[in-house]
Amino acid sequence: MKKYLLFLIAVLLQLTAQAQNLDDVIKFIKENPKKASLYLIEDGKTVIDYNSNQQMPLASAVKTIIAIEFAKQCTAKKISPLTKIAVKDLAKYYIPNTDGGAQPSWLKSIGKTTVDSVQLLDIAKGMIMYSSNANTEFLQDLLGLTNINKNLKELGLKEHQPLYYFTASALMVCLKPADITEGEWIKKLSVMPLAAYHKKCEEAHQKLKTDPSFIKSFNFANLSLNIQQIWSDRLVASNTANYAHLMQKIAGRKFFAPETQAVLESIIEWPMAYPGNKAQFKHLGQKGGSTAFVLTDAFYAIPKTGTQLACSFFFNGLTQTQSAFINKNFGDFEASILTSAAFRKKLIEGLK
Known part of the structure; x- marks a missing residue:
């Protein structure tokens, strides 16, 4: 009886703390x-x-728009959800340590490694459930940014910025000119017009896609909170x-x-x-x-x-x-x- 009472008191204290936290x-x-x-x-x-x-x-909530375009293109038979894609082709878009472990966790959940292939539907599911950034970049390429952004009007989403290669923006640290300091680069990025910033992100995306050596220049230790702040502030907004x-x-x-x-x-x-x-x-x-x-x-x-x-x-x-x-x-x-x-x-x- 005493053990039960102690357990009950612990549960009540936990619920009280939870209620207080939610009030806060x-x-x-x-x-x-x-x-x-x-x-x-x-x-x-x-x-x-x-x-x-x-x-x-x-942030990643915008990936819902990509999922909608994916579903529409499946319906229109532009793509098949059963098409298989090599995991190594997805790995091109992977930026280590910037997704909270999403990519390796997703691959582990479906029992796949870098030598395997995965269905397009699983890639879309990994983008939403695990919030895989690599899957996101791949699907933006596959579906087309123009097609994805058409949904904003069709869905009646006013005051919604267009999607761009937003997960590749973590690589802004790699695009810093060698002759300027990080502080100067941050200042330049912070005043850069959005169109020019998006173009820089597309440059990073294309380098990821076509130049295997580019990602080797990325070091998460160099991704300071100040750079992350620019990255975060310039994500797609709504x-x-x-x-x-x-x-x-x-x-x-x-x-x-x-x-x-x-x-x-x-x-x-x-x-x-x-x-x-x-x-x-x-x-x-x-x-x-x-x-x-x-x-x-x-x-x-x-x-x-x-x-x-x-x-x-x-x-x-x-x-x-x-x-x-x-x-x-x-x-x-x-x-x-x-x-x-x-x-x-x-x-x-x-x-x-």
Whole structure:
């Protein structure tokens, strides 16, 4: 009995701490309007619209747009999801230590090595579930940036910057002219027009693709926080209103052709692979992203019983301490929005 009581006390303390942490997250959002944005739709009705038109870097959340174009091209028979691609052809785009271990983790999850080949559908799934940057660069090449960016208008995503070879921008450190200092290079990048910056990123992308020696000039130790700040600040930007409504379109299952919807769901509904989610939801899709300064998340949920949800929340301009705090509580924050009507009510009240 004593052991059980001690266990119960420990659980109650843990739940109390979790509740306090989530209260602190709500407080942080409320007190930092320039760093936080949130949009929540319940059963088709907007219940939270907090700084939702504020443009913020999307990080990997933007990969949803690439997944949509992938699904559309599969439907149009421009590509086949079953086409096999050599892993070594994907490896050309891999920039070590810049993806949080996504690429090796994805390959391990599907039991593949550098001597194997993988289906295009698995590449798209790896881009979303594991957030593989190498897969992203490969698919942007395969699908075409022009085709990908056409979706922004078709999806009604106003105030959305066009996609470019954004993961290759980590290689800006390799494109620094030898005759200037890092500080001078950072200053030059920070005032460089976006079109010129995107062109530089395309240059890095093409070097990755065609020059095997180029990646050898990359050293993660040289990717200072100051360079990472430029990288992060210049990522594709949009807002939470766009991404919550985008999630609502996918959840509604009427916007896309049935064949496109089926392919898209097979990619973005990766959380449904987990038994606990499968038991609770009919459909659950999610894509987020992060840098040292940014955390983004967009998801939709159709539970077997209860409220249908579409939500996005973005954080930007975080200090290292703030980033650690938000990341630590990210899982509980998302799960509470997904599963607790009481927490959603508290969130609605807290952000009024």
